[in-house]
Amino acid sequence: MTSRTLYLIACAAPPARRLTIPIRAAQRAGWEVCLLLTPDAYRWAAEDAEGNLAELQALTGHPVRHSYKLPSEPDLLPEPDALLVAPLTSNSLNKWASGISDTLALGLLTEGIGRGLPIVALPHWNNAQGRHPAVRRSVAELRAAGVTVLLADEHGGDGGDGFAPHEPRRGNLDAYPWELALAALPDA
Template identity: 65%
Template structure:
């Protein structure tokens, strides 16, 4: 039974994280939910997000700036979970100059950052997505995705999401020479035909010349603007 002593101070959120029930959110009460609270100390503390967004990131320079789309999506009412490719995980864990801090991203979202398939006996630590944002998306991923390859967790989730009819936005990042390969145009056409909103070209990502990438010019705002509209908050 919940007692008065179990209830957190009124000026903090006080809800447990789904992947670590022993830890409680210490953000100020009334903040927009940034993590899915599956249980609470008291019914008065139950908060339900309006939508779950999977941010699926590939190994390209903008992966160092994932906090930008996370915060932007949270401000729009999304509960964000981050999934990265094995190459991004390697950058983060083996290159101290990568600028990718997986622990900081987990703290920001309230969920562990996933990069590999779980074992059959392990629980799923992430809620099911209502929408997915694949960004940055490399030419390797666009071609594997269009071919239905699922040899990583990131690819497995986004290939399945097409069949589940989830809204998917993809924001590429590759250079002009890579974009000129005939497989890329064919893969983009395949994904668009399957309902994926690929933001390639004017108004989205325009491929740069080789070795001239500017991660700070990456159009995160275009991806955020393309997210589906969430239902209004209820009192």
């Protein structure tokens, strides 16, 4: 089987504390996984006892990236064949839909649309955030650009499979549907 490279891009939401789950599942499905984090998600991984940055680096075999490199520095990661952004916060969703690239994670996502890469997004926010009008607009814009946004609920979703926002401070970390995001990735 030809090696396929998946960029797993994670934002600072509670499921980012369980990134070993999607990494291992994607590897079992034949993906070489590179992990990229928003700056706050990186801080969680580096400073939080549950973050286990060293474990994530060892598991992927690549450095965990969170900031832009200098132009004179070499690329440390192979080119991606697909992007999975999970968890995707409402903050990153709205910036991404607006074309803002102020972090490495957002830069790769905005560029990924322009490059025509397969992109799957699995959100994680509460239903109060999901009621903001910008969320619905941003989901629609990204879907129109070809991004698979897995959101199932009346606040931005289409009633299909995906993440269903929860009441504020009442999320169930064990219910986050990693398997749906991995199933939505392109086949070899």
